[in-house]
Amino acid sequence: MAQVGAGPEQVQAERSFISRSPAATLALGADLGRLLGAGDFVGLVGELGSGKTLFVRGVAEGAGVDPGRVSSPSFAIISVYRGRLNLYHADLFRLRDYDEVYATGFTDLPGADGAMLVEWLDRVPRAAPREMMLLSFENLGGQRRRLSARAFGTRYRALLEQWINRRAAAARRSRQRARS
16 A cells, blocks of 8 residues: 655644444544535545445535435546535546546646545555545444544644544533433
8 A cells, every 4th residue: 555645744633533333434424524624635545345435425414415426436536516515526446647647637626615535545645735634444343444534734633633522522412312
């Protein structure tokens, strides 16, 4: 697997989450989707079946996009979903190098009107910007997944901190409901 990101010295923050179910993976994505803004870039890496596209469905829900419209864009390479925040969902699995990425028009997409989510970013690391959030998905067996987030740059460190705070608040609410 190729190295993605500006290097360990550039990582501003790191955090891991454990998802125990597909619903939990969707909820993690939805929380991030509520926080994303125009121009944000999120790379997703992990083996087949590790939860990347499911997570993107959650992000879509949080961004005001019908999650049912989200599918793996392996054959389309790039899908656009319109919502509160437009989402550009790319899948680099079938691409071999940066020239092929460039030929898709990928480099023209990130901009002021939406956020970019890129699956299989490790296949073409050169497609990654210096500042971004990188999410690694690991299958822990059954429905359990480990999602490791690394923030590169000040914007993404703040985004990761907001995401962590949102997840902590949700966990507190869940515990309070369980006690009631």
